[in-house]
Amino acid sequence: MRIPVEKFRLDNGLLVMLSQDKTAPIVAVNLWYHVGSANERIGRTGFAHLFEHMLFQGSENVEANEHFELVQRAGGTLNGSTWLERTNYFETVPSNQLALALWLEADRMGALLPAMTQKKLDTQRDVVKNERRWSVDNQPYGTCWEKLQELTYPESHPFHHSLIGSMEDLSEASLEDVAQFFRTYYTPDNAVLSVAGDFEIDEARMLVEKYFGPIPKGQGIPPLKKMDLPPTFGGPLRNVVQDDVSLARVYMAFRSPTFGSNEYYAASVTGAILGMRRGSRLYRSLVRDRQTAADATAFTFDLAKGADILVIDVTARPEISADQIEQEVTREVDLLQQDGVSEAEVERAVALIQTDILTAMQTASERADRLSMFATLLGDADLVNEQADLYAAVTAERVNAFVRKRLGPENRATLIYVPRDRSEADDESSAREAASA
């Protein structure tokens, strides 16, 4: 299955991808800015994400929150999200509302700053602090992503700090930071626009030129700090965290080839062999057979610059200690490294991945998002049509070469969550159960 991809670039540098599909009367608009938490400066962690919130606070022509209202009133869905390497904004609307979605995105790319006020920034700062409390501080294992990044990327590296940021840095963010960040990164030459679904090519092209064409090019993006890293950590890394949890959990991460590289596909398949669904190695061995784990998964972060990480995530059964579950995971990784994988394991993993790729392509929003992703991170939107073949070409030999090179003790970072020592642990856990059970 291949989706059509038509590409063009405006004079101001905006790269545009159009992919028509008339099976449903809807159209998805998707805009990727090539900026994420990796671009933040020291003392401003979390700013890229806070800034994403500000993009819904209106512009010269749109009131605060009116963007949401206009799209919802048009019968559409929308949101934005921030990641280490990018920030994206997206709408899916009935076909006859394409112009609205394109205008709204162009409007805030062109005319955001006049609407920015201290009060809006203060409110969104509070909202984001509550987002941090909700998703990190008040969640079991909620600090795992920031701790994993801290452990697996050196302190000077742009992927070292978390995307949600620290409370202190969020407090420091100013209106001047907003203006500077906008002028630097939210420019047409640092963005990719994708439109997928039911629309006319000529009309979409005309609308894009009309709305985005007048926006001036940016002044250039400051280069990221050095992203390249050696292929392994160079020795085992380890961090043990006490958390308010009942079950111990082990994350084991391996430095891994960047998203989209040739070796990446072997890494991705290794992740699926280890931890995708219930037929995977870790699930079969630790959850089903040995019954030491409550759950087990593995996946890559999919970072395209410098180095990615492959992460194993295993939660222990209640009677299994943190030390025991760590030994269990280590044993499985050792086994994999010594004996390698079979062709049958590769086939199982690839079959699952290929079904996922195809089912994802059912929705206009996913097609648009993947076009933007491949264009932004790898410079080639057509890669969206190559993924199934690239996975099909992965062999046991390639997986084993990856495993030998990257899964050894010198490339393991272990993050362990230990249930906080509660002096009356038994009383408390039964009381907690009583509160809900």
Added chain:
Amino acid sequence: MLDNGMRVIVAPVRKLPIVTLLAVIDATAVSDPQGKEGLAELTAQVMREGTAELNGAELTLEFEKLGTSLEAGADWDSTVASMTVLRGKLDKAFSLFSQVLTTPAFRNEDVERLRAERLAERLQIIDEPRGLADESFSRFLYEEGSRYAEPMSGSSRSVSAITREDVTSFYESNYSPSATTLIMVGDLTIDEGEALARDAFGSWQRSSIAKVVKADSAARTSRASQIVTKSDAAQSELRVGHVGVPRVHEDYFPIVVMNAVLGGLFSSRINLNLREAHGYTYGASSYYDWRRQSGPFVISTAVQSEVTGEAISEILKEIDRMRSEEIGQDELTLATSYLEGVFPIRYETTAAIAAALANMVTFKLPENYYDTYRTNIASVTTGDVLRAAGEYVNPDRLQVVVVGDANLLTSPMEALQIGPLTVRDGTDA
């Protein structure tokens, strides 16, 4: 319909070479015996752990070699087993799918392992403030002993009590062709779907009678509130609401639109107030949990602990405003045009279409339900919304549950006068 009473629905969608198969069975969590809550869920889970021919590991591998996996679970009103598979692998996958439903082995070792996994999951749910708040709210809302007061997948105590005999007997009394509707959506014709269904399920002969039990008795008819202590909580998980109404209801559409205005959308009143005007929260919403019997009506949010009292007051104000003033035409059309417009966006995938058809089966919705959905939404008036708020949001019956730090919460909550306040903490055990 097959001769054995099994219904078959085929919806050809010729977009991509994939098919979603879904069986919806009238085997419900409401039918769980008292003290064995979680039996419907455990039965669905153990069902996919092996057939007469294949054990669980082998069966899982067979599915995954075909690039698919079987999902199975029970909720209040049905059990659903489903999978999405490439068209080229459909025949083989369909045959495995039918074996799982008709010849599950229910080996004792699998019952024991999955029971232990459910118990581990229980600990994770109550570690998690959102899960703890949802469950605590249901327990507070419904009368003790009524099924809706207990978690859908059971408590530690009830799951521990489930035996293999319970599982097999639940299957015997609830799974049968006449209790099952098979739904196929995607790249196939009606004839192909019917032939597959007949070959695989035609010889399945069993009968069952679903047990109907009243599950939705309210614990009380006046206001009350509760703090569930979670020491050092970074936020308060807040639930405000009361027992709602059943899914099949003459005022379903006015209620849906009213809720969209109150708290169903990003642009609705409660979110704009608590998040955008005050910055108390990352998000606030309201919903009716639609079930065959009266599920909860809930306003749900997580707020910074220090502003819990203020957040509850704002919620109460929004409820009063919803009930006392007719909404403007503008606000009405925001809700109705959103609900009408997103309709095709919600049904882009074969899995979403199959789930929507299952929903129709579960609630016995009329055949033209989805055809008339948009007209029904569009015909709701501002007067209907006011009437729905007046009849189905009841401030005198509001129940409030907060999971958080009791030291910070007790005095602001007492000051609100939202009914008698109880605190559940370690000493409750």
